[in-house]
Amino acid sequence: MPELPEVETVRIGLERWAVGRTIAAVETYGDRTLRRFLAGPGEFAARLVGRRIEAARRRGKFLWLPLDDGAHLLAHLGMSGQFRAVSPDEPDASHLRARFRFTDGGTELRFIDQRTFGGLSLDDSGETADGAPQSLAHVAPDPFESAFSDARFVAAIRRRRTGLKRAILDQTLISGIGNIYADEALWRAKLHYARATEGLRRPEIDRLLAAARAVMADAIAAGGTSFDALYVAVNGESGWFDRSLEVYGREGEPCSRCGTAIVRQQFTNRSSYLCPRCQPRPRRGRW
DNA sequence: ACATCCACCTGCTCGC
DNA sequence: TGCGAGCAGGTGGATG
Numbered sequence A: 001m002p003e004l005p006e007v008e009t010v011r012i013g014l015e016r017w018a019v020g021r022t023i024a025a026v027e028t029y030g031d032r033t034l035r036r037f038l039a040g041p042g043e044f045a046a047r048l049v050g051r052r053i054e055a056a057r058r059r060g061k062f063l064w065l066p067l068d069d070g071a072h073l074l075a076h077l078g079m080s081g082q083f084r085a086v087s088p089d090e091p092d093a094s095h096l097r098a099r100f101r102f103t104d105g106g107t108e109l110r111f112i113d114q115r116t117f118g119g120l121s122l123d124d125s126g127e128t129a130d131g132a133p134q135s136l137a138h139v140a141p142d143p144f145e146s147a148f149s150d151a152r153f154v155a156a157i158r159r160r161r162t163g164l165k166r167a168i169l170d171q172t173l174i175s176g177i178g179n180i181y182a183d184e185a186l187w188r189a190k191l192h193y194a195r196a197t198e199g200l201r202r203p204e205i206d207r208l209l210a211a212a213r214a215v216m217a218d219a220i221a222a223g224g225t226s227f228d229a230l231y232v233a234v235n236g237e238s239g240w241f242d243r244s245l246e247v248y249g250r251e252g253e254p255c256s257r258c259g260t261a262i263v264r265q266q267f268t269n270r271s272s273y274l275c276p277r278c279q280p281r282p283r284r285g286r287w
Numbered sequence B: 001a002c003a004t005c006c007a008c009c010t011g012c013t014c015g016c
Numbered sequence C: 001t002g003c004g005a006g007c008a009g010g011t012g013g014a015t016g
Helices: A004-017 A040-049 A152-158 A162-168 A179-189 A202-221
Strands: A023-028 A058-059 A060-066 A073-078 A082-085 A096-102 A108-113 A119-123 A261-268 A272-275
Touching: A004 A058, A004 A060, A004 A082, A004 A202, A023 A040, A040 A119, A073 A082, A152 A202, A162 A179, A162 A202, A179 A202, A179 A272
Parallel strands: none
Antiparallel strands: A023 A096, A058 A060, A060 A073, A073 A119, A082 A108, A096 A108, A261 A272
16 A cells, blocks of 8 residues: 555554564565565564564655564555454455464454565664664655655755656655655645756745645545555555545546646656646756 | 666456 | 456666
């Protein structure tokens, strides 16, 4: 379940269903489930058994569970990953990638991932200065973190020579934003995706940050965006923010501000939705 | 260092 | 009905 609001919905579920429990057994399936953990599935399980999960944290779209020995169980949902808390006698879903049993004998935690772009890892290399596991050092803070600095973001994005949407999708500049919320934030801020980053004015960047925070906060409050059963919370529930989307997936529908038909354009092999009137194409844009 | 492209997957929908 | 093409919310490694 991909972007920040959906991952946050999962994090809240992990807090509810996994934190405070001690792992009794771990099984992983498929050779793409474990990432950057060369010791292999046997060692992965051995290192986790007996460990208590202390918290559920998130930076952008990355999740991690700090363990009582100082290591971190990392997870990324990719395009289709889910965590589900289910009764042990519930039949396995197709695409089950990992199973965590707990010493209390209660609900299992299952990691399910159809497209296998997601994965799990175990990182015991400590934390960065701003409190993320070392292996996430390349990921910028997301705009809800206290470690996020608006001033540093402004300087960093202006240093780039690229288009605005490319920049906000770059997780090393700002994390958590994906294709849906990029389009939604750009619409709210009335900015075109091809605006050249080096020409952005401070008020425009401030507007964009405010819009990104607002749209993602609204989406978190709605439990995230669920177009279909692939994207659900840990308890299996769908979010309903798709009803509040203003441009994403709304090609041909009227812009709620000005009535102009929303258009869809190809952009780096994916789609961008925008209002051609509220978000005028720049004379000299960058893609 | 930075910008861009492409590979990595499965499954659904659409048009022929 | 069958089949191929196109599309889907992401990341990171290779290549300029």
